[in-house]
Amino acid sequence: MAVQLYCFGESGHSYKAALTLTLCGIDWAPVFVDFFNSETRSKEFRKLNVMGECPVLVEGSLVLSQSGAIQTWAADETGKLGGQTSAQAREVLRWLLWDNHKMSSLAGSQRFLLNFLHEEKRPQEVIRWQAGRLEAALGTLDAALQGREFLVGRDVTLADLACCSYLFYEEPFGFSRADWPAIDRWLDRIAGLRGWAHPYDMMPGSPADRA
Amino acid sequence: MAVQLYCFGESGHSYKAALTLTLCGIDWAPVFVDFFNSETRSKEFRKLNVMGECPVLVEGSLVLSQSGAIQTWAADETGKLGGQTSAQAREVLRWLLWDNHKMSSLAGSQRFLLNFLHEEKRPQEVIRWQAGRLEAALGTLDAALQGREFLVGRDVTLADLACCSYLFYEEPFGFSRADWPAIDRWLDRIAGLRGWAHPYDMMPGSPADRA
Numbered sequence: 001m002a003v004q005l006y007c008f009g010e011s012g013h014s015y016k017a018a019l020t021l022t023l024c025g026i027d028w029a030p031v032f033v034d035f036f037n038s039e040t041r042s043k044e045f046r047k048l049n050v051m052g053e054c055p056v057l058v059e060g061s062l063v064l065s066q067s068g069a070i071q072t073w074a075a076d077e078t079g080k081l082g083g084q085t086s087a088q089a090r091e092v093l094r095w096l097l098w099d100n101h102k103m104s105s106l107a108g109s110q111r112f113l114l115n116f117l118h119e120e121k122r123p124q125e126v127i128r129w130q131a132g133r134l135e136a137a138l139g140t141l142d143a144a145l146q147g148r149e150f151l152v153g154r155d156v157t158l159a160d161l162a163c164c165s166y167l168f169y170e171e172p173f174g175f176s177r178a179d180w181p182a183i184d185r186w187l188d189r190i191a192g193l194r195g196w197a198h199p200y201d202m203m204p205g206s207p208a209d210r211a
Numbered sequence: 212m213a214v215q216l217y218c219f220g221e222s223g224h225s226y227k228a229a230l231t232l233t234l235c236g237i238d239w240a241p242v243f244v245d246f247f248n249s250e251t252r253s254k255e256f257r258k259l260n261v262m263g264e265c266p267v268l269v270e271g272s273l274v275l276s277q278s279g280a281i282q283t284w285a286a287d288e289t290g291k292l293g294g295q296t297s298a299q300a301r302e303v304l305r306w307l308l309w310d311n312h313k314m315s316s317l318a319g320s321q322r323f324l325l326n327f328l329h330e331e332k333r334p335q336e337v338i339r340w341q342a343g344r345l346e347a348a349l350g351t352l353d354a355a356l357q358g359r360e361f362l363v364g365r366d367v368t369l370a371d372l373a374c375c376s377y378l379f380y381e382e383p384f385g386f387s388r389a390d391w392p393a394i395d396r397w398l399d400r401i402a403g404l405r406g407w408a409h410p411y412d413m414m415p416g417s418p419a420d421r422a
Contacts, residue, residue: 050355051309069305094280098262101311125336144261 003028005070006048006056008035009206010116012108012166014055015199016067017074019161021057022195022202024078031058032205036116067104067165068096071158081158091152095159102137107166110134111173131174138180145182149189156193164190168199214239216281217259217267219246220417221327223319223377225266226410227278228285230372232268233406233413235289242269243416247327278315278376279307282369292369302363306370313348318377321345322384342385349391356393360400367404375401379410 003021007014007030021028033039033054040052049056049065056065057073064070072093075082083089110130113122141163144151151159167175167187177184190196200206214232218225218241232239244250244265251263260267260276267276268284275281283304286293294300321341324333352374355362362370378386378398388395401407411417 051313051351064301064305066305066308068308069301072304073301090275090280090284093283094275094277097277097279097308097311100308101316102262105312105316123336123340125334126340129334129337140262 004031004058005029005203006031006033006058007054007203008033009200009203010169011035011054011203012104012111012169012199013053013067014203015168016104016162016165017055017057017070018199018202019165019196020071020074020081020158022197023156023161023193024074024080026074026078030203030205032203068100068158068162071096071162075158081156081161083157084153084155088153088157092157092159095151096162098140099159099162102133103141103163104166106130106134106137107173107175111166111169111171114173115171134174138175138183142180142182145186148182150186156190160186160190165199215242215269216240216414217242217244217269218265218414219244220411220414221380222246222265222414223315223322223380223410224264224278225414226379227315227373227376228266228268228281229410229413230376230407231282231285231292231369233408234367234372234404235285235291237285237289241414241416243414279311279369279373282307282373286369292367292372294368295364295366299364299368303368303370306362307373309351310370310373313344314352314374315377317341317345317348318384318386322377322380322382325384326382345385349386349394353391353393356397361397367401371397371401376410 003026005014005017005021005028007018018028018030033045035054039045040054046052048063051065053065055067055070056063057070064073072082083092110127113127113130150156151163164187167183168191177187214237216225216228216232216239218229229239229241244256246265250256251265257263259274262276264276266278266281267274268281275284283293294303321338324338324341361367362374375398377384378394379402388398
């Protein structure tokens with residue numbers, strides 16, 4: 001049976017898992033989660049994941065949440081994308097953690113506030129505050145990519161597939177590829193990998209499909 | 212030569228690494244970083260860590276940042292605290308990632324805004340917004356600890372040492388042990404471990420030492 005991934009198209013965290021499963025060559029199928037109607041907050045969903053978040057991977061008796069844990073599982077299963085050496089594996093983990101703390105967390109939150117909340121409900125001070133922090137994170141990422149093809153070693157790894165996730169969405173959240181040349185070229189490189197697809201194509205069933 | 216940990220007492224992220232090194236029985240020494248005078252933003256420090264953050268571990272030619280990566284390194288080196296099985300190791304990683312995304316990141320930021328920023332500079336809307344998110348994270352943690360001694364398996368792991376870190380500080384940031392009985396008992400259990408010490412005792416040199 002194929003791996004199931006509980007996810008939805010707007011979730012960059014889900015996209016990190018979806019893209020990793022695909023590029024590892026793992027057979028998987030999306031299970032649409034109705035986030036915008038509070039499915040992740042339901043008791044039923046909390047039984048699957050006490051953290052109340054997407055993505056969740058299910059394969060037989062294995063139930064695993066947290067995009068970075070799913071990514072690491074896929075790399076361990078296939079020997080792909082986890083880095084070539086133990087030193088590279090440590091670097092990969094370092095970027096996964098940074099991404100969760102400073103990059104995707106902020107990008108995801110900012111994109112939510114600016115696109116999926118009614119305009120009159122948007123907390124303007126929070127948006128300004130997050131904008132500054134997101135700018136700093138993008139600066140760190142762009143600096144790390146100067147003169148490099150990918151974040152760790154010479155090949156694409158989980159680190160790239162984590163940090164890039166929210167940057168492929170078109171909805172505005174304060175990121176413009178033109179402002180960050182090293183990030184811009186790196187995103188082209190990732191989008192050129194065999195099997196790459198846009199999050200909304202990889203994880204169908206969202207309101208965005210009907211837009 | 213002992214492992215060096217670039218850190219400062221107020222940093223719960225540093226404390227996760229410091230506590231893990233100690234409980235793994237690794238010989239280490241703190242190197243004080245003057246965060247409050249912008250040392251982590253200096254060019255010199257960015258050479259050590261492109262992410263511009265504490266903690267950073269240095270052991271010979273190994274330079275490693277991100278508390279969760281340092282914790283994982285210490286567990287790999289010593290065979291301690293990483294979980295008893297590969298399934299437990301996956302659960303440990305899952306909680307490390309959750310902590311970085313939802314727990315320590317918020318607790319650290321909220322504690323900074325409420326204690327280390329001048330009162331007139333505090334962004335009240337951000338503080339209210341973060342308070343709601345921190346409450347949700349504490350709810351998730353408390354629920355996960357219901358009827359359990361530790362987060363993963365039967366023994367203390369890196370997961371506990373990550374999620375607990377900011378909860379040992381006395382400065383107010385919206386967390387009261389009395390409100391969360393399962394967390395309260397779990398913190399007592401961690402503080403009772405041989406080698407446990409408070410962050411300000413483990414990482415001296417901060418303004419807090421002179422208070």
